[in-house]
Amino acid sequence: MIKLTIDDIEVEVEDGATILQACETAGKEIPRFCYHEKLSIAGNCRMCLVEMERAPKPIASCAMPAGEGMVIKTDSNMVQKAREGVMEFMLINHPLDCPICDQGGECDLQDQAMGYGTAESRYLEPKRAVENKAMGPLISTIMTRCIHCTRCVRFATEVAGVPELGAIGRGEDMEITTYLEQALASELSGNVVDLCPVGALTSRPYAYQARSWELTHTPSIDVMDGLGCHIRVDSRGNQVMRVLPRHNDDINEEWISDKTRHAIDGLLAQRLDRPYLRGRDGRLAAASWDEAFTAIKKAIKKAKADEIGALTGDLADAEAIFALGQLLDKIGTPHRDCRQDGAVIGSATGTGGKGAGGYLFNSGINGVDVADAILLIGTNPRSEAPVLNARIRQNWLNNGVRVFRLGGAGDLTYPLVELGDDARVLEQWCDGGLNKGSAVVNALKSAARPMVILGQGALNRPDSMGILHAVGRLAEQVDLVKEDWNGFNVLHSTAGVVGGLMLGFLPQKGGFATPDMVRALEHGRLKVLYNLGADEVDLSRRHSDSFIIYQGSHGDRGAGCADVVLPAAAWPEKDATYVNTEGRVQRANRATFPPGEAREDWAIIRALSAVLGKKLGFDDLGGLRQAMISAVPEFDEMDKPRSLKPKKLGRKQAISNAPLQTHIKNFYMTCPISRASVTMAECVKAFVYENAGEDAGEDAG
Amino acid sequence: MSIARRIADDQPTHFAFSAENKQKIKVILAKYPKSHKSSAVLPLLDLAQRQHDNWLPTKAIEEVAKICEMPEMRVFEVASFYTMFNLRPVGKYFIQACGTTPCWLRGSDAVMQCIKDKLNITSGETSACGNFTLLEVECLGACVNAPMVQINDDYYEDLDYNSMAKLINQLQQGETPQSGSMAGRQGSEPASGATSLKQGDSDAS
Numbered sequence: 094m095i096k097l098t099i100d101d102i103e104v105e106v107e108d109g110a111t112i113l114q115a116c117e118t119a120g121k122e123i124p125r126f127c128y129h130e131k132l133s134i135a136g137n138c139r140m141c142l143v144e145m146e147r148a149p150k151p152i153a154s155c156a157m158p159a160g161e162g163m164v165i166k167t168d169s170n171m172v173q174k175a176r177e178g179v180m181e182f183m184l185i186n187h188p189l190d191c192p193i194c195d196q197g198g199e200c201d202l203q204d205q206a207m208g209y210g211t212a213e214s215r216y217l218e219p220k221r222a223v224e225n226k227a228m229g230p231l232i233s234t235i236m237t238r239c240i241h242c243t244r245c246v247r248f249a250t251e252v253a254g255v256p257e258l259g260a261i262g263r264g265e266d267m268e269i270t271t272y273l274e275q276a277l278a279s280e281l282s283g284n285v286v287d288l289c290p291v292g293a294l295t296s297r298p299y300a301y302q303a304r305s306w307e308l309t310h311t312p313s314i315d316v317m318d319g320l321g322c323h324i325r326v327d328s329r330g331n332q333v334m335r336v337l338p339r340h341n342d343d344i345n346e347e348w349i350s351d352k353t354r355h356a357i358d359g360l361l362a363q364r365l366d367r368p369y370l371r372g373r374d375g376r377l378a379a380a381s382w383d384e385a386f387t388a389i390k391k392a393i394k395k396a397k398a399d400e401i402g403a404l405t406g407d408l409a410d411a412e413a414i415f416a417l418g419q420l421l422d423k424i425g426t427p428h429r430d431c432r433q434d435g436a437v438i439g440s441a442t443g444t445g446g447k448g449a450g451g452y453l454f455n456s457g458i459n460g461v462d463v464a465d466a467i468l469l470i471g472t473n474p475r476s477e478a479p480v481l482n483a484r485i486r487q488n489w490l491n492n493g494v495r496v497f498r499l500g501g502a503g504d505l506t507y508p509l510v511e512l513g514d515d516a517r518v519l520e521q522w523c524d525g526g527l528n529k530g531s532a533v534v535n536a537l538k539s540a541a542r543p544m545v546i547l548g549q550g551a552l553n554r555p556d557s558m559g560i561l562h563a564v565g566r567l568a569e570q571v572d573l574v575k576e577d578w579n580g581f582n583v584l585h586s587t588a589g590v591v592g593g594l595m596l597g598f599l600p601q602k603g604g605f606a607t608p609d610m611v612r613a614l615e616h617g618r619l620k621v622l623y624n625l626g627a628d629e630v631d632l633s634r635r636h637s638d639s640f641i642i643y644q645g646s647h648g649d650r651g652a653g654c655a656d657v658v659l660p661a662a663a664w665p666e667k668d669a670t671y672v673n674t675e676g677r678v679q680r681a682n683r684a685t686f687p688p689g690e691a692r693e694d695w696a697i698i699r700a701l702s703a704v705l706g707k708k709l710g711f712d713d714l715g716g717l718r719q720a721m722i723s724a725v726p727e728f729d730e731m732d733k734p735r736s737l738k739p740k741k742l743g744r745k746q747a748i749s750n751a752p753l754q755t756h757i758k759n760f761y762m763t764c765p766i767s768r769a770s771v772t773m774a775e776c777v778k779a780f781v782y783e784n785a786g787e788d789a790g791e792d793a794g
Numbered sequence: 795m796s797i798a799r800r801i802a803d804d805q806p807t808h809f810a811f812s813a814e815n816k817q818k819i820k821v822i823l824a825k826y827p828k829s830h831k832s833s834a835v836l837p838l839l840d841l842a843q844r845q846h847d848n849w850l851p852t853k854a855i856e857e858v859a860k861i862c863e864m865p866e867m868r869v870f871e872v873a874s875f876y877t878m879f880n881l882r883p884v885g886k887y888f889i890q891a892c893g894t895t896p897c898w899l900r901g902s903d904a905v906m907q908c909i910k911d912k913l914n915i916t917s918g919e920t921s922a923c924g925n926f927t928l929l930e931v932e933c934l935g936a937c938v939n940a941p942m943v944q945i946n947d948d949y950y951e952d953l954d955y956n957s958m959a960k961l962i963n964q965l966q967q968g969e970t971p972q973s974g975s976m977a978g979r980q981g982s983e984p985a986s987g988a989t990s991l992k993q994g995d996s997d998a999s
Contacts, residue, residue, distance in 0.1 A: 256865035261874035272867040273801075273852065 097163040112154035112165060113141055121167045124176065124205045126183075126290045127242035128155035131347055132251060138183075138242050140205065142175040143167050151175040173209070180209040186221045186265075187291070188237050195233075196292030198305040202240065223268055229276025230775035231283050231351055233300050239269055239293035245285040252348065253279040254486050254506025269293070276779050280479035280760055283354040287337065287347070296335065298355055298772045303327075303334045311684035312339060314671050315353045316408050316664045317767065318478050319585035320458065321673030322349050326665050326684040333357045333665050333685055343459050343734070344673070350479040351776065352760065352767055357665075359770030363647045365660035366689025377658060382690065385657050386704040392640040392656070393424070393705060396620035402428030402610045405598060406626030406645065407587035407764055410669030410681070411728065413661075413694030414593045415721045416709060417625055420698055423707035427604030428619065431593025433627040434756060435607045436552040437561065437743070438583055438594070451739030452594055454674040455579035456544055458734075461485055464494060464580070466540035468533055469509075470564065471500040471516070472548020473755035477586040478674075482506065497533045500550065500753025514752040516551065519563035523570055537571035543580045545573060550756045552583070554749075561743025574738055581739045585674040586757060587764075588664075589626075592672040596725055614639050624651050625694065626661070628765050644697060646687075647765035661694045662687035663766060668714060669693075670721075670728065676735030678728055801852060802882035809853035815841050819861065831862045835872055838862060839879055848888055848946070849880035877931050884927035885920050887965050890944040893930045896937035901954060905941050906930070908958040925966075938982040939975050948973035952985075 094105050097112075099119040106115045111134070116123050126138035136156035143154045146164035151171060166172060184206065191197045223236040241260065246269065249258040255278055257271045271277055277285070286296045308327040315322040315336070322345035325337045336357055338349040368385035369377040380388075393401060403421055405414050414431060421429050432438070438452040456464065461484040474482040482505060488494040489507040496507060500514040512518065512533060522534050537543040545568065551560050564581075567573070573580040585591050593599075600606045605613055607630065613619035617636035624632070626645040632654045635641065643655030646663035666687040672678050687693070692700075695717055702709045711717040722729045757763060759781055761773040811819060818841060819834075826833040838861060842854040850873055859869040873879045880888070889909065893902050906916075909928055913921040917930035936942045939951030943958070950961055950973055957976035964971045977985065 250865075257867050259867040259871045261871055263875045272865075272870055 095159050095161050097159055097161070097165065099165045100167055106159050110159050112143060112145075112152070112157045112159050112163070115159045116143065116154060116165065116167055123154055123167065124201075124208065125155060126201060126205075126240060127244060129244055129247075129288065132244060132247040132288075135243050135247065138240065139179045140176060140183075140209075142172060142179065144169045144171045144175075176209040177211060180206060181211060181215070183240055184210060184214065185216050186237075187240060188220065190238070194235070194238065194292040195295040195300060196238075196289070200292060201290035221265055226268075226270045227274045227276065228271055228294070229278075229282065230772065230779050231297055231355060232277060232286060233295045233297035234293060235295070236268060236270075236293055238291045240291055241267055241269065242290055243269070244288040244290070245269065245294060248285055248288050249277065249279065249282075251490065252284070252483050252487070253277075253281045254483070255279045258285075278780055280350050280352070280475060281348055281483060283351045284338070284348045296354075298358060299335050303329050308334055309684070311665075311682050313665065313684065314588075314673075314679045314681040315345075315349060316588035316671060316681070317350065317353045317356060317764065318480075319454075319587055319591065319674035320344055320478050320480055321588065321671055321677060321679050322353060322480060324349060324353065326682075328665070328684045331685045333360055343457070344677075345480045346484075348480050348483060352763070352773065355772040355776070356764075356767040356770045358772050359647075359766040359768065360663050360665065362771070363649065363765070363769040364663075364688050364691070365646060365648055365652060365658055366687075366691055367660055368690065369652070369655075369658035371656045377652075377655075380657075382700075385659060386701055388657050389642055389701060390704055392621050392642075396640075398425040399427075400618070400620035401426045401623070402605060402613070402619050402621070403623035404429075404433055404607060404610065404625065404627040404630060405431045405589060405593055406433055406624075406628055406651070407589050408646075408664060408766070409589035409593065409626050410664075410667065410671055410694065411592035411596060411678075411721065412669055412714065412717050413625060413698065414589070414598050415596050415724070416695040416698040416702075416717060417623065418596060418598050419709050419720075420702050420705075420707060421623075423702070423709070424705075427601035428610055428613075429598055429604060430600060430607045430610060431590055431596075431598040432553075433607055433630045434549060434553040436549055436590075437557040438547075438552050451581055451737055451742060452583050453591065453676040453735055453737055454546075454582045454584060455736045455739075456542075456582050457675055457736070458484065460542070460544070460578075462488055464488060464540075464542050464544040465492070466495050466497075466533075466536040467544045467546065468497045468499065468537060469501070470519075470545065470547050470560075471551025471753040471755065472546055472584050473501045473503060473505070473550075473757065474546070474548075474584065475503065475505050476755060476757045476760040477548060477584055479760075481584070495536055497536070501548075501755050514754065515750055516556070516560050516563075516753045517748045517750060519560065519567060520748065523563060523566040534567070534571060537567075537573070537580075542578050543571060543573055544582060545580055546582045546584050548584050548755055549586055550754050553756060554751065556746055556748045556751075558743040559746030559748040562745055563743075563748065565739060565742030568739060568742070579736045579738065583674070588671045588673070591674060591676060592670065595672055595676065595727060596721070614641075624655065626765070627651060644694065645765065646691065647769055649765035649768060651765075659697050660687075660689065660691035661697060662691055666691075667693045670718070676727070676737070677733060678731050680731065800881070802849070806851050806853055809842070809846065809851055809857050811842070811857065812845055815845055823861075832864045832868070835862050835864065835869055836876075839869070839873055843879060847883065849883050877929065880927075883920075885923075885925045887926050887945050889926060889928045890931045890934065891917075891928060892932070892934050892936075892940070892942055892944075894933040894937075896933075897941035900940040902941040904955045905943065905953045905958045908955045909962070912959055912962045926962075939979065951975045952977035952979060 096105050102119045104119045113123050123141045125141045127135045134156050136153050141154045142151035144166040145152050225234045246258045250256040286294050307329050311326045313326045315324045323339035323341040325339050327335045336354050368380045370380035372378045486507045496509050498509045499512045614635045622641045624643045628649040628651040641655045642657045643651045644659040644661050646661050652658045665684040668683050669681050761776045762768045767773045822834050822837045838858045843850050855869050859866040913926050915921050915928045920927040941953050942951040952975040
């Protein structure tokens, strides 16, 4: 520990801390542009100058390590004068276009110019102008505003792992650009907009849409992947204008993926805003809630309890799943599943949900930071959870963690030891075969904190029980689960499934799981299916006698083959509980209201239950949550990651030689919201098809 | 104000080092640790530029990036930072004229004027005949014999309007002028002749 004095306050900081950090410890705010906690230190903006006793000139506090006995002044005349000088230089070439700048109102330069800017400029020469650069469909550039802090360059290189951004030229000619002006091909590219302290890089879909002071900020939880990133939903009136990350070191640090940030325009398109009923002519026609409920009542009455099933989708919130589960209990059917992809996790552990072992990301997301050997099985974290992938990259950068990959292809932004894509090698490793395998087994064995990350791509196969069994054997052999470390991890890529697993929304005794349910629907064994937003399941080959109720927010695949469509609120339009891949229970808050006649999911189910004469025992969200907590007490503990010991994983089953791979083929479109999003469609065009740059570059220059 | 440095519009589709240069690359890379191949970026870019008519196409930058195991952007940053690397075609004679204070005080404006009069080019331009390219650069470190220009690899010092004109004439006729001081000074002695260390083997005129 180092002791130093800052403005007559004595503080103690850790070895290696910078003076800037020491100043913050003392509660002194230091203005900065280039310095950022999560990036390497550049020291090029000079805004953080402070005075140090016995030093001849001011020092850049961000780059200077704190030393024992230093005496620092942060508000002396010298400091004020020095910062004014820096600010004057900064403003020489910065345009005075704040009134038309999207950053206006939340601009670091604007704010700090209030403190250190002079009232008038002494600069009479022409200002420089810089051509705008094409950086893809998400980033709008006005490069004349750039102050060369290089935060974006460091982010792309260090965090995103795509070293395509750089500063070309020198001196007055220095410009930030991508190599040959290609689009910035990263799933995290939107974060450079947040990092930019001025208005040089701004959000392209959000360009000229709103002013920061018009927006209502609602803290919420992201549902685009399984991490449950902390976000802030900014809305104006009844429209979500943008999504920004909230700081949370245990989950997303300060980053969110481009899908989280930009899929929101999908909330405006393809929305279901009134109930629909399939008429005699086979077409869906608008109906009233009463008509829809009457049709459902008729269909359910006609069917036996055992002929009714239910599926929940990737975006389903815990309240809706719980309410639907209660309704199914009252009807008396065992057929239900929250895993629309047919994954085996949850029931594989034997107890079937409700605190059952092993289906969580047990090491915790921040456990990735300290892992010393990682094995990825059937997962591509870059497309399934980009923010988590950035953490693995950080661990590789900081500690050189060795990452092994079994199944999957593509650059993950850090070096990988490739082990092929044949899942059968898992068994061979356990039997002590294969030289390549012994390297990974030895690495995991000798690691103090080994990690195995199982993706849904390994769990939604017909032979997944066998894979789980083999992983279980491997876990025992390499001592994956220790007293203070649980290295068995399942990476969920959806926001809804873990909540469903925790609530035990799984086939009850004698019930069908998703694949069986789909088959039973085709054979006419199942007569009624309640589809709560499960849009990834192909139900188009259902029996003509069957009756499908679709409840969801978008007119996507699910609504297309339903007989009754019930319009529901989308994620930012409701107060809801989601459980992330760590088993962390989190609350999302309502930012806007659902369109038209759409209602919150749980409320629809509650209303329907009354029509069916199976009235559920709660009348409001508070009552529902009370009931949910008394059924599953874990829901009472918010924001706490859980760790469950894997028990008796899978069962012995022959593993096929089908290649292991991730289940996400297209990162930008994975749910009804992102499929309806124009911005995501542009991303697909720019990044998934390989004509990046041409379309994206239209408005450059 | 110096010119905006932009890459050539017309880029070759292919670049490969010659066999001879590949040997040189081996020698250059051997000077640095295997894990720090990026240290060789400057000599390799220089080698590529010499092989490719004194300018660097993007394909050459990408080739160097591959050899040095660096992202292409990092190599491009280096290539665009140094004025010694040309990112677009230049004439057979690449004139770098110093305009920094000592040269300017000693008459670099006259030298520039001469180039303008004889070749009708200013900084960043190539003459109509295609043989001459002028770039105004910052200090090249020959201030004692200011003003000076660098033509390809050679320094021509103690210039004035007439000697610059003579230099251009010689180049236009395909001659290779003798490099060094145009006033005939040896080393960096005063213009009026040596004032100290007069004894010895000096054969200064």
